[in-house]
Amino acid sequence: MRHGSSQQNKTGWQQTATLQSPGPATTPPTEVLVPGGIVPLLNAQFAEPDCYTLSFSLQLISPLPAIQPSGTTIVGGKVVPVAPVPQPVVTASTEGVRCLAIISWSVEGATVKRVIDVGNGVSISMVAQAVSVQLQDVTYSIAGNTGIQYSVTGTVSQGTRPATALPPVLYSGIYDVPNGPAGISIPFGNIDGVLELLSFPDAGITSVEVVGLDTSTPGAGINSLWVNLYNVTVTKQYSPGNAPGFVKVPPGTTILQLINHLAGPDAASMTVTWGIDG
Numbered sequence: 001m002r003h004g005s006s007q008q009n010k011t012g013w014q015q016t017a018t019l020q021s022p023g024p025a026t027t028p029p030t031e032v033l034v035p036g037g038i039v040p041l042l043n044a045q046f047a048e049p050d051c052y053t054l055s056f057s058l059q060l061i062s063p064l065p066a067i068q069p070s071g072t073t074i075v076g077g078k079v080v081p082v083a084p085v086p087q088p089v090v091t092a093s094t095e096g097v098r099c100l101a102i103i104s105w106s107v108e109g110a111t112v113k114r115v116i117d118v119g120n121g122v123s124i125s126m127v128a129q130a131v132s133v134q135l136q137d138v139t140y141s142i143a144g145n146t147g148i149q150y151s152v153t154g155t156v157s158q159g160t161r162p163a164t165a166l167p168p169v170l171y172s173g174i175y176d177v178p179n180g181p182a183g184i185s186i187p188f189g190n191i192d193g194v195l196e197l198l199s200f201p202d203a204g205i206t207s208v209e210v211v212g213l214d215t216s217t218p219g220a221g222i223n224s225l226w227v228n229l230y231n232v233t234v235t236k237q238y239s240p241g242n243a244p245g246f247v248k249v250p251p252g253t254t255i256l257q258l259i260n261h262l263a264g265p266d267a268a269s270m271t272v273t274w275g276i277d278g
Helices: none
Strands: 003-008 012-020 038-060 071-075 078-082 099-107 110-117 123-137 149-158 169-177 180-187 205-214 225-230 234-238 246-248 255-260 268-276
Touching (some): 038 099, 099 149, 110 268, 123 149, 169 180, 180 225, 205 255
Antiparallel strands (some): 012 038, 012 149, 099 110, 169 268, 180 255, 205 268, 225 234
16 A cells, blocks of 8 residues: 655644555455455644544545557658557546545543544544544445545544534445344444444444335335344334434444334335444
């Protein structure tokens, strides 16, 4: 991985790192894309504890155009030089790229962890004396584009991030929930449709947003989709149809259960996004 320039002064810290999608792949019998390796982005030490904001930007590293070598050709029976000609290239984009930031804030040696999705304009704040940021490409989790090289820049400055109704988030996935009382259970911090494949139970989750859809009878019955939050027993139960948006998660919760009580055999699709403190 290639790391870019950095700068440090009394008020801010900045660092850039380069990643490529997707992570390495396993070999036969079945090729399965897996998360990329951990890439260090930023380490900053502050003079004293205060509230600091970490902001991100993500940018595609554009491929260089192919150049036709210079040479000669015959024009009117004479040899004449031919100038190099830039060749057309397919312009890639950051569409289909997904990257996570693994953030460790610390005060006097005590560390708290946060894991969030990275994107342009994403920011998170915390009272801290130091911060360490690592990146991980997880493009595989959204079946994104392969071979895309991109850079992520992290900037730290004093102050709290701008007020917004939405918290920093960690996207989980879209789940097809079978009809019946059993449903499916998702460990906290899971980010993949294949349960247990990758999870961050210590990501700093404080809320969750569940969006439900009846895929058999569009527009019908969404109040029959339920969400259970578990510790040892159910700590909260609600219907996303009656409680849209982010819902506070009781402390100690470790499992989210999605249940489809739609009429008959109707299938349900439920999208889960974790809300992260900060």
